[in-house]
Amino acid sequence: MNNEELKRLKKRKMLNSVMHGIFLACTLFGVIVLAVLMIDILRKGLPWLSFDFLKNFPSRFPKKSGIYPALLGSLWVILLTAIIAFPIGVGTAIYLEEYAEDNRFTEFIKLNIANLAGVPSIIYGMLGLAVFVRLFSMGRTILAASFTMAILILPIIIIASQEAIKSVPSSLKQASYALGTTKWQTVTGVIIPYALPGILTGSILAISRALGEAAPLIVVGALAYVSFIPKGPFDQFTVLPIQIFNWAGMPKKEFQDVAAAGIIVLLVILLGVNSVAIILRNKYQIRMKD
Amino acid sequence: MRRIEFEGKERMNRLEKAVKIILTTLGLISIFTTIGIIFSLFEETFMFFKEVSIVEFLTGTKWTPLIEPTHFGVLPLVAGTMLIVVIAGLISIPLGLGSAIYLSEYAPKKVRKFLKPILEVLAGVPSIVYGYFALTAITPLIRNIFPETSVYNALSAGIAVGIMTIPLVSSMSEDAMMAVPDSLRNGAYALGATKLEVTKDVVIPTAMSSIVASFILAISRAVGETMIVAMAAGSTPKLTINPLESIQTMTGYIVQISMGDVPYGSLAYKTLFAVGTLLFLITFILNVISRHFVRKYRRAY
Amino acid sequence: MEPILSIRNLNFYYGEHKALKDVNMDIYKNNVTAFIGPSGCGKSTFLRTLNRMNDFIENVKVEGNIIYEGKDIYSKEMEPVELRRRIGMVFQKPNPFPKTIYENIVYGLRKNGVNKKEVLDEVVEKTLKAVALYDEVKDKIHKSALELSGGQQQRLCIARAIAMQPDVVLMDEPTSALDPISTMKIEELVLELKKDYTIIIVTHSMQQAARISDYTAFFLNGEVVEYDETSKIFSNPRDKRTEDYITGRFG
Numbered sequence: 001m002n003n004e005e006l007k008r009l010k011k012r013k014m015l016n017s018v019m020h021g022i023f024l025a026c027t028l029f030g031v032i033v034l035a036v037l038m039i040d041i042l043r044k045g046l047p048w049l050s051f052d053f054l055k056n057f058p059s060r061f062p063k064k065s066g067i068y069p070a071l072l073g074s075l076w077v078i079l080l081t082a083i084i085a086f087p088i089g090v091g092t093a094i095y096l097e098e099y100a101e102d103n104r105f106t107e108f109i110k111l112n113i114a115n116l117a118g119v120p121s122i123i124y125g126m127l128g129l130a131v132f133v134r135l136f137s138m139g140r141t142i143l144a145a146s147f148t149m150a151i152l153i154l155p156i157i158i159i160a161s162q163e164a165i166k167s168v169p170s171s172l173k174q175a176s177y178a179l180g181t182t183k184w185q186t187v188t189g190v191i192i193p194y195a196l197p198g199i200l201t202g203s204i205l206a207i208s209r210a211l212g213e214a215a216p217l218i219v220v221g222a223l224a225y226v227s228f229i230p231k232g233p234f235d236q237f238t239v240l241p242i243q244i245f246n247w248a249g250m251p252k253k254e255f256q257d258v259a260a261a262g263i264i265v266l267l268v269i270l271l272g273v274n275s276v277a278i279i280l281r282n283k284y285q286i287r288m289k290d
Numbered sequence: 291m292r293r294i295e296f297e298g299k300e301r302m303n304r305l306e307k308a309v310k311i312i313l314t315t316l317g318l319i320s321i322f323t324t325i326g327i328i329f330s331l332f333e334e335t336f337m338f339f340k341e342v343s344i345v346e347f348l349t350g351t352k353w354t355p356l357i358e359p360t361h362f363g364v365l366p367l368v369a370g371t372m373l374i375v376v377i378a379g380l381i382s383i384p385l386g387l388g389s390a391i392y393l394s395e396y397a398p399k400k401v402r403k404f405l406k407p408i409l410e411v412l413a414g415v416p417s418i419v420y421g422y423f424a425l426t427a428i429t430p431l432i433r434n435i436f437p438e439t440s441v442y443n444a445l446s447a448g449i450a451v452g453i454m455t456i457p458l459v460s461s462m463s464e465d466a467m468m469a470v471p472d473s474l475r476n477g478a479y480a481l482g483a484t485k486l487e488v489t490k491d492v493v494i495p496t497a498m499s500s501i502v503a504s505f506i507l508a509i510s511r512a513v514g515e516t517m518i519v520a521m522a523a524g525s526t527p528k529l530t531i532n533p534l535e536s537i538q539t540m541t542g543y544i545v546q547i548s549m550g551d552v553p554y555g556s557l558a559y560k561t562l563f564a565v566g567t568l569l570f571l572i573t574f575i576l577n578v579i580s581r582h583f584v585r586k587y588r589r590a591y
Numbered sequence: 592m593e594p595i596l597s598i599r600n601l602n603f604y605y606g607e608h609k610a611l612k613d614v615n616m617d618i619y620k621n622n623v624t625a626f627i628g629p630s631g632c633g634k635s636t637f638l639r640t641l642n643r644m645n646d647f648i649e650n651v652k653v654e655g656n657i658i659y660e661g662k663d664i665y666s667k668e669m670e671p672v673e674l675r676r677r678i679g680m681v682f683q684k685p686n687p688f689p690k691t692i693y694e695n696i697v698y699g700l701r702k703n704g705v706n707k708k709e710v711l712d713e714v715v716e717k718t719l720k721a722v723a724l725y726d727e728v729k730d731k732i733h734k735s736a737l738e739l740s741g742g743q744q745q746r747l748c749i750a751r752a753i754a755m756q757p758d759v760v761l762m763d764e765p766t767s768a769l770d771p772i773s774t775m776k777i778e779e780l781v782l783e784l785k786k787d788y789t790i791i792i793v794t795h796s797m798q799q800a801a802r803i804s805d806y807t808a809f810f811l812n813g814e815v816v817e818y819d820e821t822s823k824i825f826s827n828p829r830d831k832r833t834e835d836y837i838t839g840r841f842g
Contacts, residue, residue: 020396020486029389030456033453099310122514122545134554151323154323158320174682179679183309185702193689208414
């Protein structure tokens with residue numbers, strides 16, 4: 001190799017190292033932002049976090065403000081959302097993977113679901129407002145909110161369940177059929193048990209998405225200020241993200257810290273929900289190895 | 291062994307038929323949802339266009355539906371959305387692609403195993419949290435540097451939207467790059483290429499259409515992102531390219547109207563659906579284009 | 592001797608491709624019938640037409656008749672689910688369900704409405720004894736079937752099939768994924784089982800066919816070239832192609 005070539009090689013290697021550093025920096029940017037965000041929120045919110053904060057109602061005074069109605073509202077909405085969305089989502093996935101014929105119509109349904117997954121969440125709010133609140137006269141209730149959220153997360157549950165069902169080895173399905181079982185018996189006997197961890201993981205992630213959503217529920221008509229405890233599906237309500245949104249928008253500076261405290265509560269709940277998903281996923285992977 | 295008596299097949303057949311009917315009905319719910327979306331958006335939109343001309347809506351440069359004299363030109367909202375999208379894209383596309391390249395091509399296995407879940411967490415943080423972060427951390431920072439910045443501004447919201455969509459770009463691009471067969475890489479290495487050259491000349495071109503799809507999807511997500519812009523970007527519909535000013539996006543407008551008490555059936559109420567329809571159409575088209583690119587990539591492999 | 596299955600003029604198509612051409616065959620009760628032939632010759636496809644496992648493949652067509660107990664199994668009166676209860680199947684690779692050994696064996700029974708514990712217990716014990724697995728697993732009947740070795744898993748799959756008390760057991764290359772010792776055990780088992788069941792086995796190994804079968808059919812390009820008593824096929828084949836195949840000139 002002559003000098004010229006050596007020089008060029010050195011340059012190429014240098015460029016590679018420099019870009020390596022830049023790519024690493026890109027990745028670390030996300031990590032750092034996450035750290036800053038968490039520290040910022042903890043710093044502002046932690047001093048406001050107390051047992052009283054969890055069981056108080058919102059108030060004009062930051063010190064007396066609490067998150068109780070929003071917490072209950074979120075729990076109500078999520079519970080009903082899961083009850084509505086889970087059976088429909090899993091049922092649709094079973095239909096698409098096991099029952100539907102391989103024709104244009106099925107293709108159309110699949111395409112349609114993929115499209116629905118990309119619709120902005122606020123559009124689902126408008127659907128909820130027009131269909132559930134007005135057309136079905138549910139009013140601005142927990143029930144209308146839950147149906148709206150269920151429709152919103154349905155594509156996520158369907159797609160995750162489809163993937164889980166696809167992962168069931170066909171040898172197991174054949175073994176079941178060869179023992180003289182019907183389709184439904186094979187679905188309940190082999191397919192669902194095998195796919196369940198995957199289905200649950202996907203569904204839990206969908207639920208946690210719904211927990212953090214505010215936009216569609218603002219359109220559906222969650223209340224800005226709630227001074228009562230929601231007792232049933234037909235009550236009006238607010239949810240954690242909307243309560244946080246309201247506090248963040250208040251002119252008194254202290255309310256921003258109250259909002260941070262609300263965010264901590266929300267994130268802790270999300271962390272809990274997601275841990276369940278991760279535990280399920282790990283269990284699932286161990287079994288796959290066998 | 292004694293002979294075992296099996297259940298009659300009639301009961302089984304009836305159950306089987308019932309199950310099939312129920313599951314088929316469930317399968318149709320997604321279709322009903324789409325019809326529901328289109329119906330609920332388009333009906334009110336249609337009513338809106340009975341009162342306001344579609345030309346004024348699409349070409350008008352003033353959006354003052356609540357204040358006399360009312361104007362219904364949606365361009366300021368579209369411009370506000372575009373401004374957010376551009377800022378967000380400037381953040382999410384290079385940083386997302388950079389992390390994807392690092393994770394797929396450069397990172398040692400252990401590092402990758404450690405970093406990837408963190409980016410997943412970033413994707414799982416609710417947008418309301420990013421909105422809060424924009425309002426209480428990013429905006430003060432910007433105002434330190436540019437004191438003339440208004441409290442609500444496009445830059446802060448755009449940066450937050452960009453951060454939120456980094457994981458989308460990085461995970462989708464990374465998946466595409468990981469799927470590039472090693473045989474292609476080895477071919478280039480055998481010719482004495484550096485890692486950067488292999489990435490630039492082999493991996494990225496091969497995975498290109500999926501990478502483009504991830505960019506478009508990130509743009510679509512930015513168009514539809516709501517809470518961040520509602521919290522941090524302001525509620526001043528205006529035609530501007532100055533990111534330090536307060537603006538309003540389409541989604542921001544929908545939230546603003548929804549928060550107030552707009553009477554059902556009023557013209558202001560109908561604007562909600564006209565803007566919603568436009569938003570729906572824009573994101574729909576972007577998603578279709580994105581999927582087209584993904585499919586192109588799948589066909590190649 | 593009375594045939595348990597009579598196949599007449601059977602044609603089978605994958606889309607445009609004709610995979611079985613005019614197959615005629617009688618399968619005799621309490622015998623072991625082996626199908627041999629080079630890969631892709633249609634022997635597995637044929638096996639799967641006998642309990643309609645091909646129904647799950649899209650775009651296939653069957654012509655001709657398969658008569659079982661006086662009925663054509665492809666006619667409307669025959670419910671495929673019912674048919675598969677009577678004609679069981681064991682697959683190439685052991686495919687136990689990710690359930691306990693016990694639940695694997697009683698799976699088919701439970702799905703068909705048999706839930707009495709005494710009945711199920713009895714079936715588990717008897718079938719495990721029948722496949723010579725009882726002594727090896729009797730202490731871990733309620734443990735996962737996936738903990739068993741490959742050979743044990745395959746015997747469990749045979750136990751699972753005979754727990755349904757079928758008339759016929761179809762075996763699709765049941766030893767191809769197993770080591771020689773496990774293979775030997777399965778072969779001994781097949782000879783034992785033919786007292787109670789009719790067994791049809793697809794095998795990739797001519798020696799295996801010679802060792803365990805009473806009748807052998809040689810398949811080539813979707814046709815049955817020769818079908819006869821095993822001893823005749825191997826000692827005195829009528830067709831030149833059969834001779835070439837069993838003497839190892841191709842395949």
